[in-house]
Amino acid sequence: MRVLSGIQPSGRLHLGNYFSMMRRMIDYQAKTDLFAFIASYHATTTVNEGAVLREGILNAAIDFLALGIDPDKCTFWVQSDVPEVTELAWILSTSITVSQLELAHSYKDKVAQGIVASAGLFSYPVLMAADILLFGAQKVPVGKDQKQHLEITRDIAQRFNNKYGEVFVVPEPDILKDTELVPGVDGRKMSKSYNNAIYFFADEKELKKSVMSIVTDSKGVQEAKDPDASVLFQIYSLFLDPAGREELADKFKTPGTGYGDLKKALLAQVLETFAPFRKRRADLLADIDSVMDQLQIGARKARAVAQPYLERAREATGLAYRKK
Ligand code: TRP
Numbered sequence: 001m002r003v004l005s006g007i008q009p010s011g012r013l014h015l016g017n018y019f020s021m022m023r024r025m026i027d028y029q030a031k032t033d034l035f036a037f038i039a040s041y042h043a044t045t046t047v048n049e050g051a052v053l054r055e056g057i058l059n060a061a062i063d064f065l066a067l068g069i070d071p072d073k074c075t076f077w078v079q080s081d082v083p084e085v086t087e088l089a090w091i092l093s094t095s096i097t098v099s100q101l102e103l104a105h106s107y108k109d110k111v112a113q114g115i116v117a118s119a120g121l122f123s124y125p126v127l128m129a130a131d132i133l134l135f136g137a138q139k140v141p142v143g144k145d146q147k148q149h150l151e152i153t154r155d156i157a158q159r160f161n162n163k164y165g166e167v168f169v170v171p172e173p174d175i176l177k178d179t180e181l182v183p184g185v186d187g188r189k190m191s192k193s194y195n196n197a198i199y200f201f202a203d204e205k206e207l208k209k210s211v212m213s214i215v216t217d218s219k220g221v222q223e224a225k226d227p228d229a230s231v232l233f234q235i236y237s238l239f240l241d242p243a244g245r246e247e248l249a250d251k252f253k254t255p256g257t258g259y260g261d262l263k264k265a266l267l268a269q270v271l272e273t274f275a276p277f278r279k280r281r282a283d284l285l286a287d288i289d290s291v292m293d294q295l296q297i298g299a300r301k302a303r304a305v306a307q308p309y310l311e312r313a314r315e316a317t318g319l320a321y322r323k324k
Helices: 014-033 052-065 084-095 100-101 105-112 125-134 145-165 206-214 231-237 244-252 259-287 286-315
Strands: 001-005 033-038 077-078 139-140 172-174
Touching: 001 014, 001 125, 014 033, 014 052, 014 139, 033 052, 033 286, 052 077, 052 145, 052 259, 077 286, 084 125, 084 145, 084 286, 100 145, 100 172, 105 139, 105 145, 139 145, 139 206, 145 172, 145 286, 206 259, 231 259, 259 286
Parallel strands: 001 033, 001 139, 033 077, 139 172
Antiparallel strands: none
16 A cells, blocks of 8 residues: 655654654554655745755754654655656646635635745645645545645545546545644643644753653642543653553552652653664764765655656646657
């Protein structure tokens, strides 16, 4: 099965990104034909500075490679290294109406947040459809916020196929469940924009500060604590198997361990879990040439799949007029 997803190069990764998205990707990488890319074109709808985007792309690449995205086991590339996708986006743009795009929540939300309502931001879902259809993806794992974009993709694929014949695979969404959401230090969904994120590649001092700021009730050391009502328990549990979770729940329920101690233990756990990734990230930072090489190989692999799909679209639409 071919699984595809794109990730915007939007700054530092936090535990929410890791446990909801990255781990799912690594899992798919082991079990399916995974296509994963850094959505650099999409990022230009919000990033308006060359140096910032350049650095964002590179950092995202390094982070994903450090966390285990393996170019030998999947196809991993930077979106704008396969410019065929912009041609397909044009071709697809005539298979969706303006009024349908006007209904997109994501567009309206972004404009409400003050992002410039550019033509690019408006047609963002068309480019996303091109990302997916250009590679014949069957399944697309995304967060709930992208659900409507996938419906638009399916619509575009169906409408194109109806007009021109069966060219595109109509993809199935794989939407993350609410129960899989990771809470931030304040108990709301972990998100950069809520300022409640734990950035696992931060230095130890910053990490400690974030972990210590996880909200708790005011139960003292000698009181029993309720794990089911605890954000600290929820975050800590992400790192544990069922037996470890049992054990942690017992610690909560048995008087004698304070929240401060539990937070210290969580900090140690975070540091331990990410130590090998941190090491790999440092190695990659020290060898940017190898990162560039891996991205180039990835782009080549992606292009080899993209070009035949684009060619079929060109033929179906008549753009490839030299063909019979
Ligand atoms: N819009 C997605 C997001 O912000 C990123 C993205 C771009 C994407 N193209 C994609 C995700 C194609 C899945 C498939 O999260």
